[in-house]
Every structure is written in C-alpha cells, then in structure tokens.
Amino acid sequence: MNYDCNKLADLLFPNVTGTVAELEEKYPDRGLKEGARVTRFAPSPTGYLHIGAFYTALVNILTADVSGGKAYLRIEDTDKKREIADGVSAIIDGFKDFGIEFSEGVTGFNSECGDYGPYTQSKRAEIYHIVAKQLVKDGLAYPCFCSSEELTELRAQQEKDGALITGYFGKYAKCRELTLEEIEKNLKDGKSYVLRFRSQGDEEKKIAFDDMIRGKIEMPENVIDEVLLKSDGIPTYHFAHICDDHFMRTTHVIRAEEWLSSVPKHIAIFKACGFKVPKYAHLSQVMKLDEDDGNKRKISKRKDPEAAVSYFFEAGFPRESILEYLFTLINSNFEDWRRANPKESVFAFPFNLKKMSPSGCLFDLVKLNDVSKNVISVMDADTVYKYIAEWAEKYDEEFFKVFTANPQRSRDMVNIDRESPKPRKDLAKWSEVKEYFAYMFEEYHTPAFDLPENIQKEDAKAILESYPEVYSDSDDKDVWFSKIKDLCEPLGFTPNVKEYKKNPELFKGHVGDVSTVIRLAVTGRKNTPDLCSIMKLLGKDTVKTRINAIVNSL
Numbered sequence: 001m002n003y004d005c006n007k008l009a010d011l012l013f014p015n016v017t018g019t020v021a022e023l024e025e026k027y028p029d030r031g032l033k034e035g036a037r038v039t040r041f042a043p044s045p046t047g048y049l050h051i052g053a054f055y056t057a058l059v060n061i062l063t064a065d066v067s068g069g070k071a072y073l074r075i076e077d078t079d080k081k082r083e084i085a086d087g088v089s090a091i092i093d094g095f096k097d098f099g100i101e102f103s104e105g106v107t108g109f110n111s112e113c114g115d116y117g118p119y120t121q122s123k124r125a126e127i128y129h130i131v132a133k134q135l136v137k138d139g140l141a142y143p144c145f146c147s148s149e150e151l152t153e154l155r156a157q158q159e160k161d162g163a164l165i166t167g168y169f170g171k172y173a174k175c176r177e178l179t180l181e182e183i184e185k186n187l188k189d190g191k192s193y194v195l196r197f198r199s200q201g202d203e204e205k206k207i208a209f210d211d212m213i214r215g216k217i218e219m220p221e222n223v224i225d226e227v228l229l230k231s232d233g234i235p236t237y238h239f240a241h242i243c244d245d246h247f248m249r250t251t252h253v254i255r256a257e258e259w260l261s262s263v264p265k266h267i268a269i270f271k272a273c274g275f276k277v278p279k280y281a282h283l284s285q286v287m288k289l290d291e292d293d294g295n296k297r298k299i300s301k302r303k304d305p306e307a308a309v310s311y312f313f314e315a316g317f318p319r320e321s322i323l324e325y326l327f328t329l330i331n332s333n334f335e336d337w338r339r340a341n342p343k344e345s346v347f348a349f350p351f352n353l354k355k356m357s358p359s360g361c362l363f364d365l366v367k368l369n370d371v372s373k374n375v376i377s378v379m380d381a382d383t384v385y386k387y388i389a390e391w392a393e394k395y396d397e398e399f400f401k402v403f404t405a406n407p408q409r410s411r412d413m414v415n416i417d418r419e420s421p422k423p424r425k426d427l428a429k430w431s432e433v434k435e436y437f438a439y440m441f442e443e444y445h446t447p448a449f450d451l452p453e454n455i456q457k458e459d460a461k462a463i464l465e466s467y468p469e470v471y472s473d474s475d476d477k478d479v480w481f482s483k484i485k486d487l488c489e490p491l492g493f494t495p496n497v498k499e500y501k502k503n504p505e506l507f508k509g510h511v512g513d514v515s516t517v518i519r520l521a522v523t524g525r526k527n528t529p530d531l532c533s534i535m536k537l538l539g540k541d542t543v544k545t546r547i548n549a550i551v552n553s554l
C-alpha cells in the first residue's frame with residue numbers, strides 16, 4: 001500500500017484517542033514472583049457449564065495454583081449467536097457447586113473483581129479499537145468492503161483454482177490493495193466493512209512453537225487476512241482474546257485442542273500488535289464412547305445429558321467424587337498419589353501440566369460411579385447426612401421431609417457400616433439413597449419375600465416364628481448373632497458354615513441361610529448393610545410386625 005496509514009487510521013477510528021502505550025501503563029505487569037503463572041478460563045456465556053469446559057477450567061486453576069499465580073474468569077461474549085440472556089450465572093453457579101470461586105474476573109451477572117478488567121469482552125470495545133487503530137497505523141490492518149456474495153465468489157474461484165489454502169489472502173484479498181482514495185470513497189458511500197489483519201506470512205515458511213502438552217509443533221505460517229473487527233466494530237475471538245490475554249497479563253493460554261490449528265494466526269497477530277506471545281497448552285477433548293456405535297466421540301451438548309455439569313449434581317454425585325474422577329483424567333499419577341495421601345484434598349495434588357496426555361481422555365460414567373463409591377465410603381456420617389439432606393432439599397422435596405423427619409435416626413442409618421476400617425462401598429450418588437434404604441422408611445418399604453431356592457417354605461416359616469420370641473433391641477452385635485446361631489440346630493440348620501460345607505446332606509442349611517430368611521422378612525432384600533443395626537433402628541415393634549406379616553403371607 002502506498003498511502004499514509006496514519007491518515008487511514010484516523011479515518012476509520014476518528015474517535016479513538018487512547019494509545020497502546022496508555023493501555024500498557026494501565027494494565028502493568030502483575031509483578032508476581034518468578035515462575036508464577038497467570039491463566040484464564042474464557043467461556044462464552046452459553047448458559048451452562050460443559051463438563052469438558054470445566055475440565056479445562058480446572059487445569060487452568062491448577063496450573064496457576066501450583067505456581068503461586070492467578071487464574072481468572074473472562075467472559076467471551078463477542079459471538080452474539082451463541083449467547084443467551086444471563087448465560088453467566090449458570091457458569092458461576094456451576095463452579096460454586098464445586099466449591100470454586102474465582103478470585104479475579106467475572107464473579108456473577110454484572111459483577112467482577114480485579115485490576116485487569118473489564119473481564120467481559122463486550123465491555124472492552126475501547127481497548128480493541130485502540131489496538132486496531134494502532135495496527136492500521138502500522139500498516140498491519142485494513143478495511144475490507146467485500147460483500148458476502150463476493151466472498152462466496154472468492155471461495156468458488158479458489159475451488160476452481162484448486163487452491164490448497166482457502167480464505168481471504170494473497171491475490172484473492174481484493175481489498176488489501178485498495179488505495180486510500182478508493183477506501184475513502186467506499187466509506188463516503190456508506191459501505192460497510194470489516195477490519196482485516198494484513199498478514200505478513202509466507203505459505204512456504206513454517207512456524208514452530210512449543211505446546212506444553214504436545215511438545216514442539218511446526219505448522220505453515222499464517223497467510224490469511226483474518227477478520228479482526230466485524231462490520232459492527234465487535235472483535236472476532238481471534239483478535240479479542242489476543243488483546244485480552246496481553247492486557248490481562250496472561251502467561252499461559254490453556255484451552256481446548258480445537259484452537260491448536262489457529263495458533264499460527266494468533267502468534268502472527270500477537271507479534272503484529274507488539275505483544276509477547278504467551279505459552280500454549282492445548283488440552284485434548286474429553287470424549288465418551290457412543291452408546292450406539294461404541295466409537296469415541298466428543299461429549300455433545302445436544303445428545304448427552306452429562307455434557308452439563310449440572311447433570312452430575314442433579315444425579316447427586318458429591319462434588320468430591322466428580323473432582324476426584326476428573327483428577328484421574330488430568331494426570332495419570334493421580335491415583336498413586338491418592339493411595340499415598342488418602343485424606344488430602346485433591347487440590348493438594350502436585351499437578352503437572354506437562355504430564356497431561358496429548359490424546360483424548362475418556363469420560364466413563366461407570367468409572368465415575370466406582371470412584372464415587374470409594375469417595376462416599378470414607379466420608380463420615382455427619383457429612384453424608386448433610387449432603388443427602390442438601391441434595392434432597394433441592395431435587396426431591398418429599399424425600400427431604402422423610403429423611404430429615406428424624407435426623408438422628410437418618411444419621412445413624414447412613415452410619416451403618418461406615419466410619420470403620422472397611423467401610424461399605426454401595427452408594428455412588430445421593431439419588432440412590434431413597435431406594436437403597438427404602439426398607440428403613442415405612443413410606444417407601446414394600447414387603448417382599450422371595451423364598452431362597454434352597455429353603456423350604458415350612459422351614460422359613462419356622463425360622464420366622466421362632467425368631468421374634470428371642471429378638472431384643474438391647475442385644476449387642478455378638479448376642480444378636482449368637483441368638484440367630486441358637487435358632488439353627490433345633491430347626492435342622494447348622495451354626496457352622498464349614499461343617500455344612502463338609503456334609504451338606506446332613507442339614508437344611510447353615511446360619512447364613514437362617515439370617516437371609518430373617519433379612520428378607522425384615523427388609524425385603526437379600527443384601528443389606530449390617531442387619532443388626534438396621535433392626536435396632538427400625539425398632540422391635542416394626543421388626544416383629546414385618547416378620548409376622550411375612551409369616552402370615554407364607
């Protein structure tokens with residue numbers, strides 16, 4: 001171009017008086033200690049928090065935390081098509097459900113904190129325009145008046161030419177060579193325009209950069225004259241995030257791998273603006289196995305309810321379980337660390353960005369269930385009680401009333417086989433509690449007695465008739481069990497399982513069969529946590545009523 005770029009800049013941005021130098025001063029270096037990393041989570045306000053996005057956020061938070069740095073939350077709302085009204089609160093609430101609050105950036109609908117704001121892109125127009133004006137002054141950006149029809153033609157032409165690269169570049173970039181007079185005329189005619197980057201890239205040359213997860217990457221230089229400002233003056237993601245990451249003093253850009261291919265473009269724009277290029281880490285996608293074809297695929301908002309983190313909270317997974325599981329995906333040495341540090345918070349884990357896998361990790365609901373069973377099994381009864389009550393209050397009001405009607409009893413119920421060296425690992429989520437402990441509440445208990453195959457009806461009846469006579473609420477576990485043993489011999493069973501195994505033909509069954517009959521009559525289940533504790537909580541009267549009802553039905 002052979003015109004005065006300053007003139008063009010003033011023509012395009014007559015009202016922009018601020019300078020890049022002023023911005024540099026306004027948003028100074030953070031002065032953090034050597035090695036401290038500044039990261040960001042930068043979602044669009046789509047009104048929900050995707051599990052994969054949360055995973056990305058978590059990695060950003062951990063990267064900052066382990067280095068004594070800072071992670072902040074920025075809202076990228078330049079794409080109005082993706083935005084929904086107050087799409088921010090759902091994101092903030094999603095983090096709150098995990099007990100996470102950002103100490104810098106957007107903190108809620110229309111609220112934020114920190115010295116590097118505003119943290120919402122739609123409030124940063126002035127900054128983008130100052131940088132854009134400087135690029136025009138430097139001859140590195142120009143207005144493009146091409147209509148969408150012209151752009152469609154251009155694509156068709158490129159196809160016809162068999163161009164390997166498609167887009168607005170080189171000889172196809174018509175407006176790149178407009179004279180100042182032509183530009184002035186277009187502006188006078190009121191033609192709308194976008195502001196394009198004047199790429200200096202050479203398609204024959206390669207650019208190399210280090211990705212902290214993927215290592216050294218080489219790609220062809222960017223040649224595309226990317227749009228920086230759309231016709232309404234709103235920046236594109238490419239341009240906005242560059243200005244933001246620079247003036248928010250981001251040291252590490254950690255984001256989804258879908259952005260990897262844009263890195264040459266981003267580096268070129270960073271450099272054109274005179275900004276230091278941040279370090280990059282591109283996270284592989286969180287995938288799932290498709291239920292139909294078994295292939296790995298992205299977790300999709302449209303198809304998969306588990307795409308939104310709210311799904312997991314609604315299902316009643318405690319936040320500790322979801323975090324615990326995500327950490328197993330984040331660093332493969334997490335599980336070893338956990339074994340050595342069973343009681344620590346996950347946030348004490350010495351996370352290492354470089355140990356992340358460059359290939360997609362698989363989000364497996366079955367594994368999450370297993371992890372959650374472990375996590376819940378080591379919680380104390382007070383915590384479990386509190387979590388169940390909180391969950392039920394929000395998602396199952398009727399159960400909330402039943403569960404909290406007698407708090408001590410419910411607490412003792414969830415404490416059965418808990419707070420012991422070998423706790424029971426049954427519950428994976430709070431939504432299972434109602435069904436799991438149904439027999440503990442008259443509201444949910446359905447009497448059922450499926451006679452075990454190896455027991456005759458008369459024998460079951462005989463057991464159930466004799467047992468209430470000896471049962472007492474005040475018996476401790478040993479006495480309780482010895483009473484069941486004592487029932488055995490008179491009824492033709494043996495209290496000794498080994499003896500039974502040696503000579504099964506001599507007995508009707510063993511003590512295990514006798515207690516199964518009692519368990520079935522009292523709870524309707526073959527398997528339950530410790531029956532003695534269950535019976536104590538139910539109380540003698542309920543135990544006897546339930547047993548009598550079964551006897552009468554046999």
Ligand code: GLU
Nearest residue numbers: 042043044076241254255
């Ligand atoms: N707003 C972008 C997105 O939602 C963020 C990409 C980035 O982290 O730079 O994908």
